[in-house]
Amino acid sequence: MTELPPLVNPPVRTLMGPGPSDIHPRVLAALARPTVGHLDPYYLQLMDGLQGMLRSVFHTRNRMTFAVSATGSAGMEAAVVNLVEPGDAMVVCVNGVFGERMADVAARAGAAVTRIDKPWGDVFEPDDLKPVLERTRPKVVGIVMAETSTGAWQPIEEIARLTRAHDGLLVVDTVTALGGIPVDVDGWGIDVAYAGSQKCLGCPPGLAPITFNERALQAVNARKKKVQSWYLDVSLLASYWGQERVYHHTGPINMSYALHESLRIVHEEGLDACHARHMRHHRALKAGLAAIGIGYAAREGHQLPMLNAVRVPDGVDDARVRRGLLERFGIEIGGGLGAFKGKVWRVGLMGYTARAANVLLFLGALEQLLREQAYAFAPGSSIAAANDAYL
Numbered sequence: 001m002t003e004l005p006p007l008v009n010p011p012v013r014t015l016m017g018p019g020p021s022d023i024h025p026r027v028l029a030a031l032a033r034p035t036v037g038h039l040d041p042y043y044l045q046l047m048d049g050l051q052g053m054l055r056s057v058f059h060t061r062n063r064m065t066f067a068v069s070a071t072g073s074a075g076m077e078a079a080v081v082n083l084v085e086p087g088d089a090m091v092v093c094v095n096g097v098f099g100e101r102m103a104d105v106a107a108r109a110g111a112a113v114t115r116i117d118k119p120w121g122d123v124f125e126p127d128d129l130k131p132v133l134e135r136t137r138p139k140v141v142g143i144v145m146a147e148t149s150t151g152a153w154q155p156i157e158e159i160a161r162l163t164r165a166h167d168g169l170l171v172v173d174t175v176t177a178l179g180g181i182p183v184d185v186d187g188w189g190i191d192v193a194y195a196g197s198q199k200c201l202g203c204p205p206g207l208a209p210i211t212f213n214e215r216a217l218q219a220v221n222a223r224k225k226k227v228q229s230w231y232l233d234v235s236l237l238a239s240y241w242g243q244e245r246v247y248h249h250t251g252p253i254n255m256s257y258a259l260h261e262s263l264r265i266v267h268e269e270g271l272d273a274c275h276a277r278h279m280r281h282h283r284a285l286k287a288g289l290a291a292i293g294i295g296y297a298a299r300e301g302h303q304l305p306m307l308n309a310v311r312v313p314d315g316v317d318d319a320r321v322r323r324g325l326l327e328r329f330g331i332e333i334g335g336g337l338g339a340f341k342g343k344v345w346r347v348g349l350m351g352y353t354a355r356a357a358n359v360l361l362f363l364g365a366l367e368q369l370l371r372e373q374a375y376a377f378a379p380g381s382s383i384a385a386a387n388d389a390y391l
């Protein structure tokens with residue numbers, strides 16, 4: 001047998017992209033704890049704890065609040081395939097990559113999809129939806145709260161009210177939102193919301209928190225045909241996550257430890273304090289970037305704190321800056337996707353990444369790389385402006 005090389009130590013990065021974000025050492029340590037069986041009383045108790053903490057971050061009392069054993073996109077699939085039967089009308093709001101993805105998932109599930117498109121970086125107003133809801137009377141409406149491709153912060157409350165008034169079920173993508181900005185599932189009347197472990201919850205990728213309210217579960221019960229996906233069928237998952245504990249699939253034990261620990265960290269800090277921290281570091285970063293002439297891609301007043309999509313200045317080589325950040329400073333940021341390819345940088349301040357040390361490190365590194373490309377600005381001014389914002 002040939003000898004296989006051992007896993008070489010992964011580099012330690014500062015993850016300031018669109019996710020995954022930096023992982024707290026306590027969460028990494030949780031991953032290495034002993035694996036138990038997925039029906040072990042210890043694990044069942046851990047599942048209860050996870051569900052309780054997820055209910056409080058989602059602001060919900062929904063019984064069916066759990067984590068799908070896969071990444072955020074599986075949360076999206078789970079929301080859509082459970083609610084949609086072939087031929088059902090679904091309206092999807094598209095102003096970036098993840099709205100696009102939801103429209104694709106819905107069409108694959110057989111929905112009669114009506115898209116409402118807005119320019120990238122913009123957000124939806126209730127009036128954008130109203131005529132479409134009146135005309136198509138959709139069973140389901142899908143919208144992204146934190147569009148990670150554009151950095152736009154979509155207000156949900158009025159759109160939830162409007163959807164309810166038209167007897168629709170509202171699905172909200174809170175993959176990047178959860179833990180970074182307030183999400184009020186019960187207060188706003190969201191029927192299904194899903195998230196991902198690796199964004200503002202500060203856990204590695206691999207789990208998708210999700211919550212279904214009773215209206216959504218009634219719609220699943222009233223289906224004429226079985227849910228097409230066995231793995232994501234919430235009626236089967238209810239027997240595993242509910243009191244019966246019937247085997248469905250093998251729970252990802254160690255990932256559950258990690259999510260449990262990351263949620264404990266969020267709760268120790270306090271949800272409000274956690275949101276305020278994301279906002280504080282966003283303001284410092286924004287002030288720093290403004291001082292060197294770098295502005296945001298998303299509409300003013302609707303910019304996400306945890307995902308800063310900023311315009312690459314004219315004449316600056318996008319890829320060269322990102323390569324320099326990674327190779328010389330160990331900092332990962334995201335490039336632009338789709339319509340924003342080559343035009344924006346996506347600087348994440350999610351979860352454990354949202355710290356002053358990272359904001360100042362990034363601005364310092366960026367200044368050095370921009371000076372090498374002869375981009376004109378007052379040296380040191382981004383750091384001074386960020387520090388002013390902190391003080």
Ligand SMILES: *Cc1c(COP(=O)(O)O)cnc(C)c1O
Pocket residue numbers: 019071072073074076098144146147148173174175176196205
């Ligand atoms: C990251 C992300 C997803 C997809 O999550 P994965 O974990 O990559 O599958 C979906 N929606 C939004 C808004 C995201 O930011």
